[in-house]
Amino acid sequence: xxxxxxxxxxxxxxxxxxxxxxxxxxxxxxxxxxxxxxxxxxxxxxxxxxxxxxxxxxxxxxxxxxxxxxxxxxxxxxxxxxxxxxxxxxxxxxxxxxxxxxxxxxxxxxxxxxxxxxxxxxxxxxxxxxxxxxxxxxxxxxxxxxxxxxxxxxxxxxxxxxxxxxxxxxxxxxxxxxxxxxxxxxxxxxxxxxxxxxxxxxxxxxxxxxxxxxxxxxxxxxxxxxxxxxxxxxxxxxxxxxxxxxxxxxxxxxxxxxxxxxxxxxxxxxxxxxxxxxxxxxxxxxxxxxxxxxxxxxxxxxxxxxxxxxxxxxxxxxxxxxxxxxxxxxxxxxxxxxxxxxxxxxxxxxxxxxxxxxxxxxxxxxxxxxxxxxxxxxxxxxxxxxxxxxxxxxxxxxxxxxxxxxxxxxxxxxxxxxxxxxxxxxxxxxxxxxxxxxxxxxxxxxxxxxxxxxxxxxxxxxxxxxxxxxxxxxxxxxxxxxxxxxxxxxxxxxxxxxxxxxxxxxxxxxxxxxxxxxxxxxxxxxxxxxxxxxxxxxxxxxxxxxxxxxxxxxxxxxxxxxxxxxxxxxxxxxxxxxxxxxxxxxxxxxxxxxxxxxxxxxxxxxxxxxxxxxxxxxxxxxxxxxxxxxxxxxxxxxxxxxxxxxxxxxxxxxxxxxxxxxxxxxxxxxxxxxxxxxxxxxxxxxxxxxxxxxxxxxxxxxxxxxxxxxxxxxxxxxxxxxxxxxxxxxxxxxxxxxxxxxxxxxxxxxxxxxxxxxxxxxxxxxxxxxxxxxxxxxxxxxxxxxxxxxxxxxxxxxxxxxxxxxx
Numbered sequence: 001x002x003x004x005x006x007x008x009x010x011x012x013x014x015x016x017x018x019x020x021x022x023x024x025x026x027x028x029x030x031x032x033x034x035x036x037x038x039x040x041x042x043x044x045x046x047x048x049x050x051x052x053x054x055x056x057x058x059x060x061x062x063x064x065x066x067x068x069x070x071x072x073x074x075x076x077x078x079x080x081x082x083x084x085x086x087x088x089x090x091x092x093x094x095x096x097x098x099x100x101x102x103x104x105x106x107x108x109x110x111x112x113x114x115x116x117x118x119x120x121x122x123x124x125x126x127x128x129x130x131x132x133x134x135x136x137x138x139x140x141x142x143x144x145x146x147x148x149x150x151x152x153x154x155x156x157x158x159x160x161x162x163x164x165x166x167x168x169x170x171x172x173x174x175x176x177x178x179x180x181x182x183x184x185x186x187x188x189x190x191x192x193x194x195x196x197x198x199x200x201x202x203x204x205x206x207x208x209x210x211x212x213x214x215x216x217x218x219x220x221x222x223x224x225x226x227x228x229x230x231x232x233x234x235x236x237x238x239x240x241x242x243x244x245x246x247x248x249x250x251x252x253x254x255x256x257x258x259x260x261x262x263x264x265x266x267x268x269x270x271x272x273x274x275x276x277x278x279x280x281x282x283x284x285x286x287x288x289x290x291x292x293x294x295x296x297x298x299x300x301x302x303x304x305x306x307x308x309x310x311x312x313x314x315x316x317x318x319x320x321x322x323x324x325x326x327x328x329x330x331x332x333x334x335x336x337x338x339x340x341x342x343x344x345x346x347x348x349x350x351x352x353x354x355x356x357x358x359x360x361x362x363x364x365x366x367x368x369x370x371x372x373x374x375x376x377x378x379x380x381x382x383x384x385x386x387x388x389x390x391x392x393x394x395x396x397x398x399x400x401x402x403x404x405x406x407x408x409x410x411x412x413x414x415x416x417x418x419x420x421x422x423x424x425x426x427x428x429x430x431x432x433x434x435x436x437x438x439x440x441x442x443x444x445x446x447x448x449x450x451x452x453x454x455x456x457x458x459x460x461x462x463x464x465x466x467x468x469x470x471x472x473x474x475x476x477x478x479x480x481x482x483x484x485x486x487x488x489x490x491x492x493x494x495x496x497x498x499x500x501x502x503x504x505x506x507x508x509x510x511x512x513x514x515x516x517x518x519x520x521x522x523x524x525x526x527x528x529x530x531x532x533x534x535x536x537x538x539x540x541x542x543x544x545x546x547x548x549x550x551x552x553x554x555x556x557x558x559x560x561x562x563x564x565x566x567x568x569x570x571x572x573x574x575x576x577x578x579x580x581x582x583x584x585x586x587x588x589x590x591x592x593x594x595x596x597x598x599x600x601x602x603x604x605x606x607x608x609x610x611x612x613x614x615x616x617x618x619x620x621x622x623x624x625x626x627x628x629x630x631x632x633x634x635x636x637x638x639x640x641x642x643x644x645x646x647x648x649x650x651x652x653x654x655x656x657x658x659x660x661x662x663x664x665x666x667x668x669x670x671x672x673x674x675x676x677x678x679x680x681x682x683x684x685x686x687x688x689x690x691x692x693x694x695x696x697x698x699x700x701x702x703x704x705x706x707x708x709x710x711x712x713x714x715x716x717x718x719x720x721x722x723x724x725x726x727x728x729x730x731x732x733x734x735x736x737x738x739x740x741x742x743x744x745x746x747x748x749x750x751x752x753x754x755x756x757x758x759x760x761x762x763x764x765x766x767x768x769x770x771x772x773x774x775x776x777x778x779x780x781x782x783x784x785x786x787x788x789x790x791x792x793x794x795x796x797x798x799x800x801x802x803x804x805x806x807x
Contacts, residue, residue: 045075052084059546060426061092079105083115090122098122106138113139113146120152129160147186151196154179158199162210173203201243208238215247222543224254245269246276253283255536274303278310285317285569293317308338312347316566320573322580346566373416376435383423383433390422390442399440402463402529403471409526412475420467428546430466432473440466451540453678458533461524465534468520468527475519517560518567525571526604532568535561574603594618678705692721700731703738711735726755730762737765742773760789764799771802780806 052067068085071078082105090098099122105115116139123132133156139149154176161172180196180203190196198216202209215230231248234241245266252263264283267276281297284290294317300310315330331347338344399420407418416436423431426443433439448462521531538561546557581596678701685694695718702711715732718725733748746769752762763786770779783803790796 041074045071064088129156132156150183208234224251227251274300308334312343373435388424405527432470438470461530461533464529468523469516472516472519726752726758
């Protein structure tokens with residue numbers, strides 16, 4: 001071949017190759033574009049998952065499900081999103097649909113352990129125990145050391161045993177014990193070790209153990225009265241069940257029960273039980289009996305020389321006595337005994353305050369008040385656009401009035417203009433936006449009204465607790481670092497993006513939240529509100545299932561309640577420094593008096609009496625030094641030329657007592673108690689519509705509250721369910737009497753006479769009805785008939801008075 005021919009072939013080859021290269025470049029661009037689109041979809045799916053997690057955090061199951069569904073549509077491989085979707089659907093009441101979503105994940109991704117675990121949890125909730133155990137078993141088959149799955153198997157077998165009989169129940173109990181023991185063997189102290197140990201204990205004690213467990217569940221769910229019944233029944237069957245006796249004491253001492261002396265008797269019966277002595281010590285400490293508190297806490301420390309909690313509370317007792325050295329020593333010992341235990345952070349925090357060795361805040365750019373207000377205004381606008389503002393004049397006026405009182409006793413009352421608005425959200429939340437804007441969710445206000453009564457005094461105390469917490473965030477400038485982040489990404493707080501909302505809802509850490517609870521309680525106390533009312537709010541929120549996730553950076557309601565109760569004890573000790581200062585002044589211990597008054601004025605800076613007495617102490621100390629100087633010849637002049645001056649302490653001022661038991665105020669206002677009863681009965685009838693007696697009781701409560709229209713509806717519905725109920729007839733007759741419908745009221749009351757349990761009460765009411773209808777002779781005859789069957793009760797005294805009047 002010639003060189004020219006070879007060159008021609010080469011050119012031909014190049015000409016042919018060029019189109020091929022162009023095709024390859026085009027294909028590569030197509031692949032890159034597809035990859036970019038997939039990446040974008042995955043990112044959008046991840047955003048939807050984060051958004052769904054926020055809706056889960058505020059218990060908005062419908063919106064959470066919608067977000068997770070969009071995530072699965074954007075990224076079919078995002079099986080975690082589909083599992084979450086199933087969970088959200090189940091929480092929204094669509095259990096079967098939720099389980100189908102999770103089953104689809106299991107079929108497509110057999111290694112998805114979270115799917116098996118979530119499925120098992122949901123099956124447990126709907127009492128399909130065998131299926132739940134199998135689901136957990138599948139998770140264990142894939143991960144033999146998965147503690148959650150092993151515990152779930154034990155939980156499933158235990159639940160099944162409660163519904164089985166004979167040998168089948170025995171086998172289920174043994175299987176449950178094996179699973180719980182295996183769970184405990186996984187590590188020295190797994191997360192749910194105490195629960196597993198208690199389950200084993202219950203399984204071993206048979207029927208008494210089941211009653212014991214029921215009592216524990218009632219106590220944990222905020223139903224102490226029911227817990228008292230369960231623990232008492234357990235002890236009837238097995239008197240040696242010490243743990244039941246100990247928990248019976250806790251239930252009896254709960255504010256809703258209030259039988260504190262009986263609780264103490266239960267604990268005193270447990271001579272060698274360290275926790276019983278701890279509770280006795282705490283109980284006496286709450287009542288201010290420091291001698292008994294010290295005795296029992298010391299006994300607990302003797303029983304268990306490594307009992308950190310007892311040492312911690314001894315430190316609090318010593319502190320209230322004014323013996324700060326012993327107090328610090330006790331807290332240091334508590335820390336040494338259990339440096340990572342539940343009281344360690346409390347002891348460490350208290351010691352830092354007592355010793356003055358407080359960790360410094362990190363360095364950062366200063367954001368002054370003007371910048372804070374500007375950024376807060378922008379955040380507020382986006383927040384209001386996101387949720388919408390509720391216009392409720394009555395609530396806004398009450399909230400504003402409470403906030404005004406709190407601001408007046410705060411340390412930042414002039415540089416910020418405070419305001420409060422209601423956001424249209426269902427969650428139990430309030431939000432502080434920098435610059436003094438406070439937002440309370442409608443759901444929080446509805447929850448308070450439902451559980452405590454719209455007109456109850458405690459409602460204002462609860463509003464104060466919520467607002468004081470948010471006010472503290474402003475006063476303490478907690479949000480400065482978080483504000484920088486928010487200012488850099490204001491656009492994230494938009495209607496379509498939940499991430500900015502998450503920053504506002506969950507942005508503060510544990511330290512700031514505890515600080516706001518406690519400083520907020522101080523503001524409430526200064527402003528004349530009950531600082532302990534919010535403890536009851538936390539307890540109700542926990543009982544209603546609004547507890548914060550353990551994985552959250554936010555502290556749980558139960559932790560906040562415990563911390564706040566502890567702080568109120570410390571606050572009480574500080575408030576007592578006023579009287580201690582007056583005693584020291586009388587005894588001419590001027591340095592001690594000055595220290596006591598200064599501490600007290602830290603709590604009540606506007607207390608005129610204490611400030612006056614501090615000045616007197618300073619004056620008299622100086623006067624004493626002046627006289628000593630003259631006597632010693634250290635200054636010129638003679639004793640004869642020193643004129644004596646008078647100084648007078650202020651009249652004794654009683655400091656308002658701090659209630660330590662969240663909302664527990666003795667017998668309380670009758671209307672408030674009735675509202676609480678209404679709330680409890682509404683919960684019962686909603687959860688168990690077939691609970692006939694609860695409907696009848698609700699009708700009676702509504703009659704007592706004067707809501708006769710609603711009472712009639714409830715009681716008429718009850719009579720449709722059971723036309724023979726004497727109680728329903730009797731209560732409905734009372735409601736009708738309130739409206740002057742005497743004829744039907746009389747008919748129903750006569751029908752109730754034959755009821756064995758309520759016949760005597762019906763006879764009493766019938767006499768009143770006859771009187772109201774002007775039938776004096778018939779009324780007197782019925783009153784005499786009534787006295788023939790009841791001559792001893794308080795009602796009989798009224799009956800005798802009516803007979804005398806009608807003669």
